[in-house]
Amino acid sequence: MSQIYARITGTGSALPERVVSNAELEKIVDTSDEWIRTRTGIQQRHIAADGETTGDLATMAAQRALEAAGVKASELDLIVLGTTTPDLIFPSTACLVQHRLGANGCAAFDLNAACSGFVYALGVADKFIRSGQSKKVLVIGAETLTRMVDWTERESCVLFGDGAGAVVLEASAEPGIYATCLHADGGFKHLLYNPVGVSVGFKDEPNHGVRIQMAGREVFKVAVKTLDALVDETLQAAGMEASQIDWLIPHQANLRIIEATVKRLHMPMEQVVVTVDQHANTSSGSVPLALDFAVRSGKVQRGQTLLLEAFGGGFTWASALLRY
Ligand code: UT7
Numbered sequence: 021m022s023q024i025y026a027r028i029t030g031t032g033s034a035l036p037e038r039v040v041s042n043a044e045l046e047k048i049v050d051t052s053d054e055w056i057r058t059r060t061g062i063q064q065r066h067i068a069a070d071g072e073t074t075g076d077l078a079t080m081a082a083q084r085a086l087e088a089a090g091v092k093a094s095e096l097d098l099i100v101l102g103t104t105t106p107d108l109i110f111p112s113t114a115c116l117v118q119h120r121l122g123a124n125g126c127a128a129f130d131l132n133a134a135c136s137g138f139v140y141a142l143g144v145a146d147k148f149i150r151s152g153q154s155k156k157v158l159v160i161g162a163e164t165l166t167r168m169v170d171w172t173e174r175e176s177c178v179l180f181g182d183g184a185g186a187v188v189l190e191a192s193a194e195p196g197i198y199a200t201c202l203h204a205d206g207g208f209k210h211l212l213y214n215p216v217g218v219s220v221g222f223k224d225e226p227n228h229g230v231r232i233q234m235a236g237r238e239v240f241k242v243a244v245k246t247l248d249a250l251v252d253e254t255l256q257a258a259g260m261e262a263s264q265i266d267w268l269i270p271h272q273a274n275l276r277i278i279e280a281t282v283k284r285l286h287m288p289m290e291q292v293v294v295t296v297d298q299h300a301n302t303s304s305g306s307v308p309l310a311l312d313f314a315v316r317s318g319k320v321q322r323g324q325t326l327l328l329e330a331f332g333g334g335f336t337w338a339s340a341l342l343r344y
Pocket residue numbers: 050051052055056059060135174175176178212236237238239240243273274277301303331332333
């Protein structure tokens with residue numbers, strides 16, 4: 021039997037309407053547009069309106085991806101949704117989105133790998149397709165991360181935004197995803213986490229104490245080192261050279277982290293999709309948002325080779341090398 025590949029046949033994304041500039045943040049915390057731009061590359065972020073949820077953004081992104089692929093929701097046999105900010109504890113946001121799309125009956129689940137959520141979900145969906153279990157899969161990365169931001173903490177509140185992206189993956193005799201690499205090391209939990217939850221208990225604090233704790237400088241160092249090794253591992257797994265990559269679509273956390281990975285690949289910045297300036301860090305939303313922007317702007321073309329990578333809380337890190 022010939023090899024089955026998972027191919028991206030459509031992409032979509034969604035952002036909340038409200039845009040918050042660095043200048044607006046200057047009014048609420050002791051920061052400056054200059055600091056945020058030079059340390060992170062961020063110029064603005066989108067923030068969900070009251071009542072607007074991860075599921076709302078995910079549904080919109082999914083509808084656009086299905087339309088681009090020419091696939092009906094009823095044809096889907098699996099939905100995998102990467103998120104750290106689900107609408108409810110249960111049912112999963114994937115189930116909520118499934119019903120809103122009208123894909124009732126197919127398998128649907130959420131996957132929490134923090135900022136690596138979408139790339140993890142892509143890796144899982146790839147295995148379902150390669151094994152012959154699924155033919156048409158919706159993979160989503162969606163977050164309303166600003167819901168767990170403490171707007172008095174300048175170290176973290178300037179970094180995050182809300183948004184969602186999605187792709188439709190279909191079984192194909194042509195590549196397709198060549199390789200995915202997924203990793204985690206829970207020993208780094210203390211550097212980036214949210215300390216509350218159902219089992220540990222919520223706190224008697226504003227927002228029930230739900231807020232991101234991050235040792236930024238340490239996260240930065242490990243991220244750069246880990247992503248370097250991940251790039252090498254992914255190229256090796258696919259049997260490819262860095263020179264064969266047309267586009268790097270990295271997790272959009274910090275422009276300086278992206279630049280370090282690019283240096284490793286000896287790639288010009290012109291071959292890197294950068295959206296961190298417009299979207300900030302949207303966690304699981306960041307890679308599929310960047311992919312959809314690159315596709316819709318005409319940058320990424322059919323037949324090109326893309327390297328997707330992400331790094332986040334856990335720590336988790338993941339990559340996918342694919343032919344678009
Ligand atoms: O999605 C994956 C998870 N997250 C990440 O990948 C984030 C990784 N880390 C980073 O992106 C960077 O470490 C940050 C952007 C978070 C911080 O940049 P940095 O260059 O590592 O700065 P720093 O933490 O070393 O802080 C430098 C200075 C400090 O002041 P002192 O001690 O030098 O006087 C901070 O207090 O900048 C200060 N600072 C700020 N100043 C103005 C920290 N946040 C701000 C702020 N505005 N928002």
